[in-house]
Amino acid sequence: MDMPLLPTKTLWIDSPPVESLPVASMPKDQLKGLLPFARIYVDKNDEDKDDCKIVTQEVPLGPISMWFHHVAPKASMILFPQTPFRNVILHVMLGSPVRVLMGNGRLTDLRNQRMDLFNLLDYLNTVPLEEGQCFDSFHINFRPDAAPELIRQFPELKDLITEDILKGEGRLNTRSVFFNEVCQRTLKQILCCKQIGDTAEYFLRRQVVNILTVFLRTMQMGSAAYRLSTKNRLKTAACYHFLRRNFTGQHSAESLSQRFSLEPDLLEACFCARYGRTIQEFILDRRMNVAYHALMRTKASFSTIAADTGFETVAAFRIAFRKYYRVEPVHLIKAQ
Numbered sequence: 001m002d003m004p005l006l007p008t009k010t011l012w013i014d015s016p017p018v019e020s021l022p023v024a025s026m027p028k029d030q031l032k033g034l035l036p037f038a039r040i041y042v043d044k045n046d047e048d049k050d051d052c053k054i055v056t057q058e059v060p061l062g063p064i065s066m067w068f069h070h071v072a073p074k075a076s077m078i079l080f081p082q083t084p085f086r087n088v089i090l091h092v093m094l095g096s097p098v099r100v101l102m103g104n105g106r107l108t109d110l111r112n113q114r115m116d117l118f119n120l121l122d123y124l125n126t127v128p129l130e131e132g133q134c135f136d137s138f139h140i141n142f143r144p145d146a147a148p149e150l151i152r153q154f155p156e157l158k159d160l161i162t163e164d165i166l167k168g169e170g171r172l173n174t175r176s177v178f179f180n181e182v183c184q185r186t187l188k189q190i191l192c193c194k195q196i197g198d199t200a201e202y203f204l205r206r207q208v209v210n211i212l213t214v215f216l217r218t219m220q221m222g223s224a225a226y227r228l229s230t231k232n233r234l235k236t237a238a239c240y241h242f243l244r245r246n247f248t249g250q251h252s253a254e255s256l257s258q259r260f261s262l263e264p265d266l267l268e269a270c271f272c273a274r275y276g277r278t279i280q281e282f283i284l285d286r287r288m289n290v291a292y293h294a295l296m297r298t299k300a301s302f303s304t305i306a307a308d309t310g311f312e313t314v315a316a317f318r319i320a321f322r323k324y325y326r327v328e329p330v331h332l333i334k335a336q
Contacts, residue, residue: 007051011069011081014141016041037200051075061205063146069137079127087141088165089118090215092179095135101126104170114176115215119168140208153326154209160216177218182275183211189289195296198335202327203292214276221273228270235260236270247286248310253279288324295332
């Protein structure tokens with residue numbers, strides 16, 4: 001007796017060949033989890049007959065884009081993830097792990113709360129799914145030919161986006177990178193953003209670049225990122241939580257080393273290994289997030305926001321804000 005063929009479905013991981021829908025057009029009972037600034041793609045099939053519910057959200061951000069997929073199979077099936085062109089993709093699995101047979105013939109496992117980097121061609125990848133094997137997929141895409149513009153906007157990526165990444169093929173990291181506390185909080189900032197237009201785009205592009213930077217830096221460190229002793233790991237975590245609460249202070253590696261009993265260079269190295277950000281980058285991230293939300297949610301003056309985020313002058317605040325978000329704060333106020 002012939003075995004019945006499993007149903008199949010293509011999951012487009014960039015530029016789906018269907019028309020997108022604005023969030024405002026979605027029924028109220030389907031709005032949960034949808035981002036107000038996203039393009040939405042849903043299957044047109046009769047829901048009662050559909051073997052797998054897939055909702056895709058795309059957020060274009062200039063030379064880079066952000067994607068969310070919710071996949072909920074109602075029966076055993078085969079999913080075919082595919083990009084229509086060469087794409088560098090940083091993927092984060094959120095939910096049930098899956099095993100992927102890639103179009104180049106290699107197997108790779110996508111595990112919950114892990115990041116993996118791919119340079120994919122326009123071939124079909126194959127993912128067998130069981131009934132109820134639901135997951136959410138978050139990924140950041142950029143085409144190799146868009147890398148120069150991305151680096152121009154964010155020069156800190158210059159030494160991280162290498163020729164091996166742009167010209168490689170398949171999965172590019174040998175070891176998955178944990179979606180750490182910094183990335184988790186950054187993703188929460190993204191999901192909680194209710195702005196649209198320019199006020200959302202500048203903010204979200206910065207958050208996406210931060211996640212990409214964390215991954216690329218950790219990947220470059222290799223095994224050194226996982227060699228922290230238990231004592232140093234605990235001290236680094238204590239430093240992280242201290243800086244989350246006290247980000248307005250003037251902290252240096254030297255002053256923090258005295259507080260947490262680690263040599264300055266070792267503390268800096270441990271912090272970067274665990275969180276993918278230097279101490280000063282992390283402090284700036286906290287200040288700039290607080291400043292952005294103050295601009296969006298309050299009528300506070302620049303002088304008040306500068307003081308509340310640890311800047312001695314309005315000029316210093318505006319210079320830091322413009323360098324971080326690549327836009328003047330006054331532009332975001334006017335764009336609301």
